Amino acid sequence: MNILISGGSGFLGSAFSRELMTRYRAQNKELHITWLTRDSSQAHPDGVNMMTYNELAKTDKGFDVILNLAGAGIADKRWSDERKETLLASRVKPTESLLEFIARSSSKPKLLVSGSAVGWYGTQGNKPLTESSGYETDFSHRLCDEWEQLALQATEYDVPVVIVRTGIVIHPDGGMIGKLLLPFKMGVGGQLGDGKQVMSWISREDWVGAAIFVIEKHLAHSNSQTIQDASLNNVLTTSSNTPAVVYNLTAPNPVTNYTFTKALGSWLNRPTIFTLPEFLLKLLxxxxxxxxxxxxxxxxxxxxxxxxxFKQPTLKQALEEQAS
Known part of the structure; x- marks a missing residue:
């Protein structure tokens, strides 16, 4: 496999790259990983090639798969108008560069896997949501939808597309857990609001495993049209006959914020007696x-x-096994 990854050095892309290399080496299968970057001097693992966006605009190299993960963290900063523009641009510009590459490439990729988030569904409380569910319009939905619709344009060049809508990714190395470790270790962690809100999460190990599973599942079919399976109810509508599907990358056991708080406190052996009330969260x-x-x-x-x-279908497993 020859795979190009935007956002390869990030929390998910780096873990994906390591696991893919481990698996392919164990199976003695050929693998070439290239990270798309704006800085060619960026640190990277042995066995990973680097390509700048300027080089992408000129190369005639072909790739079997493109994994598009580039994008600024949605929860990293307060959503000012300027921040919203940054969040959108950090997703749109890399995707546009990939589409330009696909459009002029004489050897089209067999698959584009493009990131998104469960924010696509908008705020819907405790209503169970699957790939066939509708959405509520808010900023998170608009951000995800614009990113998805842009990626789906790859089907116009006969490249099948898989959209992966990711939940809260759990791993001590970073993400939400990485940000919460310090306050919880200090004993000042606690639930948010009334704690009844449901959190759709996935362990990083399962995110990586699911992403590899989806890629290999679709590459295994010589006819790309078999990417679509009507029984899965995850087919996306596009202007092209080239197939496109969506997968929710979440664990099968979502939890309330209260349950999450207690599980994290128990894992760290720290009290969780504090509560950040809703009005204060809105103020902050x-x-x-x-x-x-x-x-x-x-x-x-x-x-x-x-x-x-799933290797870690429960939150307890995700916290305990990934830290061991």
């Missing part, structure tokens, strides 16, 4: 507080129906 984070206050119960129905077996 503004519109972005919706990520903390409003729940989403997003289920990985298509992934389960396709046969993926």
């Amino acid at each position: 984070f503004g519109e972005m507080s919706t990520l903390l206050i409003d729940g989403q119960k997003v289920l990985p129905q298509a992934l389960l129906d396709a046969g993926y077996e």
